Amino acid sequence: GENVEQHPSTLSVQEGDSAVIKCTYSDSASNYFPWYKQELGKRPQLIIDIRSNVGEKKDQRIAVTLNKTAKHFSLHITETQPEDSAVYFCAALSGGSYIPTFGRGTSLIVHP
Amino acid sequence: GAVVSQHPSRVICKSGTSVKIECRSLDFQATTMFWYRQFPKQSLMLMATSNEGSKATYEQGVEKDKFLINHASLTLSTLTVTSAHPEDSSFYICSASGGGASKNIQYFGAGTRLSVL
Numbered sequence: 001g002e003n004v005e006q007h008p009s010t011l012s013v014q015e016g017d018s019a020v021i022k023c024t025y026s027d028s029a030s031n032y033f034p035w036y037k038q039e040l041g042k043r044p045q046l047i048i049d050i051r052s053n054v055g056e057k058k059d060q061r062i063a064v065t066l067n068k069t070a071k072h073f074s075l076h077i078t079e080t081q082p083e084d085s086a087v088y089f090c091a092a093l094s095g096g097s098y099i100p101t102f103g104r105g106t107s108l109i110v111h112p
Numbered sequence: 113g114a115v116v117s118q119h120p121s122r123v124i125c126k127s128g129t130s131v132k133i134e135c136r137s138l139d140f141q142a143t144t145m146f147w148y149r150q151f152p153k154q155s156l157m158l159m160a161t162s163n164e165g166s167k168a169t170y171e172q173g174v175e176k177d178k179f180l181i182n183h184a185s186l187t188l189s190t191l192t193v194t195s196a197h198p199e200d201s202s203f204y205i206c207s208a209s210g211g212g213a214s215k216n217i218q219y220f221g222a223g224t225r226l227s228v229l
Binding site: 032034036041042043044045046049087089093098099100102103104105107 | 116144146153154155156158161205207209215216217218219220221222223225
């Protein structure tokens, strides 16, 4: 089955800095990669996703890149703000499956 | 976006009692619903996947007689924790996907924090 590794487990940055979270996956058949943000005690929310037919996707301060050859994808947050503080989960799904495999999560702390 | 409602948000119960958690898709028909358990500062652990009208598929290590899942309609799934014990205390989250072009996208409920005394 799929295995998703996520790093780092904790990331601490100053407000205004950039943050990068990296994930690797094992199943070359995986073709959909969502990122979820979970604030303390709240539900995970989809913030951005990418499909395997593109290499990069941006949405304002958030971007995701995908390297299919190396089987890794990354979340980039620029100009971080304290409200970006949360746990971020990456996930991978293959075309034939609707069940995501989640990474272990990254706790992002943005210091004002 | 799609909305998933989960109730109750918090439950405190005595050991040995059963607790039912409801998960509803409010504005779409959920082809598939998922139940997760989340321990503090850890990832989402998939417990089971359910499709409307069929038996749930449980992940390895999850006791199906302990965690009863019913997916009676395209908008409602329930998780019943039977004879709850303190070790069942956790944060339980459901999610739903709508199928078709959006089958890969999961919409999460707000979670239920279960505390068993």
